[in-house]
Amino acid sequence: MPLISCKNVNLSYENNSVIENLNFCVNEGDYLCIVGENGSGKSTLIKSILGLKETSSGHLHMENGLSRKEIGYLPQQTTAQKDFPASVNEVVLSGCVSRKRKSFFFTSKEKAMAVENMKKLDILELKNKCYRELSGGQQQRVLLARALCAGKKMLLLDEPVTGLDPIVTMDMYNLIRKINKELGVTIIMVSHDLHSAVAYADHILHLNKTGSFFGTVVEYLASDTYRKFGGEI
């Protein structure tokens, strides 16, 4: 069942065309990795999927009743967050903000949901710790828990392992796989790390100005694109 379909899409950044004639689709339960060189339009595409940015032309839509309210997003960390005084609980709960509509404050249902997601990501004991005092890996887990509060069907991850050491990076990838397989959450991840992308994902979207590749991992490994650029990313 397709959740996102993308047909003949052109995207531009500050009036420069970055992606031309892009075609792909994401089905329920997929684990898609978006790779490509710097400036190939990965972030622009993520923003377009989230509806934060218009496409120049073409058809990019959520299908089968998927809405923005069901997508969790893990953006790249900002510098402002580094010294932000907030408890883990507060950060995770803030993922529920777009859910609450009728009441001004969080209901017990939303609070329970935050606790549940913290449990899933093994950070419940950090609940009252200060976010800025956590390690990089713990911070990413907190942000993942927040993303899960925001949307259960699909997660969009924008370079989730940037700045993490190799061991924590491995943990993070395993965690994401667990979320994908065990919780049945569809994953779209932007990554710089081609080897891990190939190792963990089941679909690859390789963005390239002269012609993007989209297919399963097996197809990708056999493709010209992989042979041409594979070593360089």
Place this chain on the structure above:
Amino acid sequence: MTEVLNLIFTQNFLTRALVVGILVSLCSSLLGVSLVLKRFSMIGDGLSHVAFGAMAIACAANVAPLYFALPIVIFAAFLLLKMNESGKMKGDAAIALISTGALAVGVMATSLTTGMNIDIYNYMFGSILTMTDSDVIISTVLSAIVISLFIIFYNEIFAVTFDESFAKATGTPTSLYNMLISALTAVTIVVGMRMMGALLISSLIIFPTVTSMKVCKSFRRVIISGALISVFCFVSGLVLSVKYEAPTGASVVCFNIYLFAAVSAFKALKSRNKPRAKVLSVISALLFSLIYIVVMVFGTSGIYNRDSDRISVVTTAFAQYDFARNIVGDKGEVTMLLSPGEESHTYEPTPSDIMKIKECDVFVYGGGESEKWAEVILESVSEEIKTVKMMEAVELFEESHEEEGHEHTANHSEVEYDEHVWTSPYNAVTITEEISKAVIEADRANEAYYKDNTEEYISKLKELDDNFMNTVKNSTYGTIIIGDRFPLRYLTERYGLEYFSAFPGCSAQAEANPVTVSSLIDKVKADSIPVVFKVDLSTGKVAETISAATGAEVLTLYSCHTVSAEDFNNGTGYIELMERNLKGISAALN
């Protein structure tokens, strides 16, 4: 301490200051958290300059400053937000552009109309003690709106502050909440300016947050402790200012700095990896608290206490002070609110000054633009106090706004009158008679004594008046040149002198118009006028420029509005100062 608190809760003007101050402190600390964390700290500073510019225009156009500034500042806040969001200009550059632009417009508006008057000065440095009832009502309502909106949208504000792109991606209308934060900030700035002044208000937004961020580990705690810190510093600042006669706004900021330093020291000592780190940090905390307690509780207070039954006369400026002390002699106390040498146009009453007015028997004031605060205070004093408003006692001239000081009706909706009525000895006679009447009414027991003093003093004034008349009548020229502002219009009118001055009226403008200065230089050269005047307690720069260009001697004219500390200590009075003027004018005319 208890004496100060008692005063704050019994004196209307201080209670008002307390209420509005606490509300504004709360608002600013709440919004401060969001602004500081979003890296928007300077937005408060930028908006306060915009508010200042708007207030200046409002004063010039004679409309209510608060109502005028509010929409403009909200608009500026939205504009900053849009500039920031569109990414076309970096936030700090946008803020600098808007704030300096607004400041320049404000300075233009002031200088083209009234000059730097007391209202504008108040909005620059704040004037919490002279708030009117309507100020209090508006401030309270606006603060209540800010606080309740902040609480209602607390979770959304957190989400937008912590991670805007996440909030936006998951369907929160972030630009709406950004606009809300901006609008609330704008309202807080405008309300807070009345009390803290444009130059200090943004510290109220930044300090409490930065201090509480040092110790608190969750957003909610930062907000709550920020609010507590803000209120604590405000109340401390108010108490300090009442106790030691310090300006309120600056006192509040000083407490914020003090607390920030204390918390920083405590944290720095505690986090060191050395033995006894904890002990040292506790000692530092105790030390800071001890200093606080000593200053707040034990320091000797400068609060005025009326301790005598003898008649008490309080005057604003020097001329009326001198008239009053010549009448009262040794039968009572005469107090001048303006310190010797203090600039009258920027004078700000301290709590003690207000107490002096409230507890005196006779209050003498000019009643002009620069003493608007006096009217506010008089609204709340008892009926028993006799007041003498000098501008009501004599015939008034409209204030000149035309350069070179020729008769000219200013095309203002409301005519402003020149307030320096005492500068003619002829008027001084009338004013002295009025003061004398009030003093006698207040203290019948010494009626004969006051009458004798008054008669004697008036005869001296009349002699002075005659001397001026004769000097001008027997002089060669009929024109004086003043390379300064000109507060002595009543003097020149009385004796038929023609004058040309560098600034119109008595506005404390920073810069003279170059065309005016060069025309004054031409005039001095053409008529070979021997003297160019400056006014006492001014820098005399323009007069020196004219003197350098023409060789004319620079002499000083004394306005008697205020007096130098040296003259004051030597007991120099109005008559002596006027005799100096007579000598100077005589030199200039011959």
